[in-house]
Amino acid sequence: MSILPYLETFSAVIEHGSFTAAAQALGISKPVVSKQVSALEQHLGVQLLQRTTRRLHLTQAGEMFASYSKRIMTEAYEAEQSVLPLQSEPQGRLRISAPESMAISLLSDVLPMFQRKYPKLELDISITGRFVDLVEEGIDLAIRVGTLEDSSLIARKLMPCRFHLCASTAYLDVHGRPIHPGDLVKHNCLIYSQGQHPNNWLFLDSEGKEFHVKVSGNLFSDTGHLLMNAALNNLGVFMAPTYMVKQALAEGQLESILDEFTPSGVGLYAVYPHTKLVSKKVRAFVDFLADTLHQ
Structure with missing residues (x-):
């Protein structure tokens, strides 16, 4: 049989x-x-x-x-x-996992352009900050900030990115500007709850060695833009990727502090399971995203 x-x-x-x-x-x-x-x-x-x-x-x-x-x-x-001949045009359902900050800051502008180019593709976007098991949960690809740790996955770098420690000028004028990450214990930190270690923020010393600072504050959330809004309203310090705070920094709404201690060698990646044949729909989306974000 x-x-x-x-x-x-x-x-x-x-x-x-x-x-x-x-x-x-x-x-x-x-x-x-x-x-x-x-x-x-x-x-x-x-x-x-x-x-x-x-x-x-x-x-x-x-x-x-x-x-x-x-x-x-x-x-x-x-x-x-x-x-199949119809593979010349990607089609079917494409399941994507992305953090909320990425979906709002970048995908909201990119997706309409992608859908106009590939109208036969059906997009299913799952918004979450947790590290989903792509194979177990049937996700075609995820967009992540950081570095690839799972060797069973393929990661393609979409654009350089780093994390910024940010606060408003008004908050820093009142509570002081920290000169070392250790000073953060005296500050109200706005904490992203879906991080791998929410209370332990990673920094690098002058020799490039990692160290952590345990922070605390009165606001935890799995929504990055809620934390940014609190920072814009002078309520504390938070950590966020470049694409999320770029405009607020450029307009002077937020200040980036302790830049010499924050890791800069990270990036924004498209991550998908390793298979012998990468599906046309995944390849089309990753290529489009890389080209668009590069521009």
């Missing part, structure tokens, strides 16, 4: 959460879906799904098998798309 025809059905059940939804997505009947999943389980000699009246649950064997079947179906789709 070749299980390849059954993998698509099983993967559709996992993706859509029910036999009924999978049947609708595949254009077949619910009994056929149920029969194919049962046949797959019988062939493998293990139970993949626990069925209840309300929902389906993967067994331990099902979770293991699902990870492989998803990978196989993805590669089969990419292989098919790589040779």
Whole structure:
């Protein structure tokens, strides 16, 4: 028995959460879906799904098998798309993960241009500051600030970027300008809660060695622009990437402080899973973003 025809059905059940939804997505009947999943389980000699009246649950064997079947179906789709004539124009759904600050500061202007160029692509943008598991959550690519730590991912640098420690002139006039990161313990720090270590801010000494300063303050948020608004209203000090504060710095609304201690060797990256064939839609978006941001 070749299980390849059954993998698509099983993967559709996992993706859509029910036999009924999978049947609708595949254009077949619910009994056929149920029969194919049962046949797959019988062939493998293990139970993949626990069925209840309300929902389906993967067994331990099902979770293991699902990870492989998803990978196989993805590669089969990419292989098919790589040779189809309609691959000359990217299409389908493109799932993107991006931080809120990036979405507001850069993507809001870039996306309309991209959609006009590729009208057959359907964009699904997930706004979050956490480091999502791209493979586990079915995300095609993520946009991140920093450096690549996961060697299973491909990272393409879109533009140089750094972090700035910022506050308003009025706040600094009242509370003083810190001359060393250690002075931040005396300041009200506005903290981005989705950072890997929200309270521990990273700095570099004169020899380039890393050190952290534990900060505190009266405002935590997973929304960078809320923190920036608080800083603009003279409420404290916050750390943000260049693209987010560039205009406020240029207009004198904020001051960048302790620049000699803040890391500068970071960048804005497009990150996507390593596969033998990078899909046309991912390549089109990454290329467009790199060209647009470079300009």
